[in-house]
Amino acid sequence: MSDIRDNRPELLAPAGDMECLRAALDFGADAVYLAGQMFGMRTAPSNFTREELQTAVALAHARGVRVYVTCNTVPRNKEIDLLPDYLAFLQEAGVDALIVTDLGVIDLAKRYAPKVELHVSTQAGITNYAAANAFYQLGAKRVVLARETTMEEIAEIRAKTPKDLEIEAFVHGAMCMSFSGRCLLSNYMAGRDANRGACAQPCRWKYALVEEKRPGQYMPIYQEGEGSYILNSKDMCMVRHLPELLRAGVTSLKIEGRAKSSYYVAVTTNAYRWALDELEQHPDTPVSPWIVEELDKISHRPYSTGFYLGGEPGQETVQGGYVRNYEVIAVCEDYHDGIAILSQRNRFFRGETADVLEVGEQPFDLPLDELFDQDGQPIESAPHATMTVLLKTERPLKRGAILRHRRTEDS
Incomplete structure (x- = not known):
């Protein structure tokens, strides 16, 4: 080529x-x-x-x-x-x-x-x-x-x-x-070789100090008042x-x-x-x-920005998990005659507004005002994994379009 x-x-x-x-x-x-x-x-x-x-x-x-x-x-x-x-x-x-x-x-x-x-x-x-x-x-x-x-x-x-x-x-x-992945922590702590693609990422774990004469008493490690995820990038x-x-x-x-x-x-x-x-x-x-x-x-x-610009802390010491503000709620399987056929990924409700990611388009909002099950019966929500949901919408959706919403505390 x-x-x-x-x-x-x-x-x-x-x-x-x-x-x-x-x-x-x-x-x-x-x-x-x-x-x-x-x-x-x-x-x-x-x-x-x-x-x-x-x-x-x-x-x-x-x-x-x-x-x-x-x-x-x-x-x-x-x-x-x-x-x-x-x-x-x-x-x-x-x-x-x-x-x-x-x-x-x-x-x-x-x-x-x-x-x-x-x-x-x-x-x-x-x-x-x-x-x-x-x-x-x-x-x-x-x-x-x-x-x-x-x-x-x-x-x-x-x-x-x-x-x-x-x-x-x-x-x-x-x-x-x-240094660019050349680490032995995973080998020592989990028996999984990072240099062979099997890293268990023990650098993401939370660590504490234990004094040898007081076993079971875990003393947190702090860095300038922050948390103890001291190795977490x-x-x-x-x-x-x-x-x-x-x-x-x-x-x-x-x-x-x-x-x-x-x-x-x-x-x-x-x-x-x-x-x-x-x-x-x-x-x-x-x-x-x-x-x-x-x-x-x-x-x-x-x-x-990592090491590129210098001067910016590269470690996240407060928590070891992820930031998850959004989640995928559905993927468009097809669209015809004003109906989008969706495959559910996470629970969503009638009346919500989806944030849509579509090939070739900037993200756009899509009201979820009229939802139906695969038999055409109106529904108030889509609670079941991979269930088929019919969405009435005048805006055509491309096959593969991804519908998202902002996560809530109970998501």
Whole structure:
């Protein structure tokens, strides 16, 4: 397929399964990254079988979207013999790039998948131009920078590396309290290897002190009067700062989240797509407020700009959970003759107003004034999971439109 990367930045979205892939394609991703059943740094999502991966590549390429496959775990001796066949399969499937960390995997990829680009993973911890140049000499087409880099450091990396070496950086999603994921807490505390995609995220847990002669007496840890989630990182949100990232020389803007839902993929991809399109048309205008507001409608930890701008606390010490202000209440299955056919996701009531996310449209309000069950009988609410609800509305809804509402205390 032709290379879509001319002078515009690439929007790179996560895809943990086929539903997430379709959301990324529908809402404007230029490229997606995903994993097969081995060697990917996320084991929580279902990931893709070989057959599904072939289908995913075909679907993406039909839309002009590139596919990058993660091979960025740190493999053990017993796994090495599996790599040649797997890498050859990925090349045969038509994937556009392999995301790699391990030097041995890089060497094997050049031998068994020589036609596939090499993108060096954030797991490699690249924070300087010498490391970026070293990987370029090893055959890398792109480096995915460590989240610990600042804007100034990115600009220097760009200035002191070959122009055809692409630079990818994260713009949204979860951050790790360790150095780009190289953490052993999960191994020690849960027997799950973070460097093999199985992190239990013990950094999110609440900790207390115990004095050895007073077992069972848990003394909370405080930081300047705040709470005791001392290792808990905030989430990243850079939607207000895309111009700075692009001026620094970032080629690809990456959304974290292969373990997240298709709704998360839809919202984040849509928001950053609109933000980039606005920036292209009006480079001196701040991002529209509604785009920023969209990113508050997904489950997230308190946002920060991470290390990019400096000076902002990156830890959320008060609580270890998520901010969940909105929830999905229904998805549109079809629309005809003034009737939208909805599939329920969470309870909602007649008389509410839904906030609708639809491909190609800014979010809009939709009154839920006339609701019916699948037999056409009027109903006051939709309390049952995945029940079919008929909504009478003069505004046509596209198939796949997502209806949301603000959560209440009893939601």
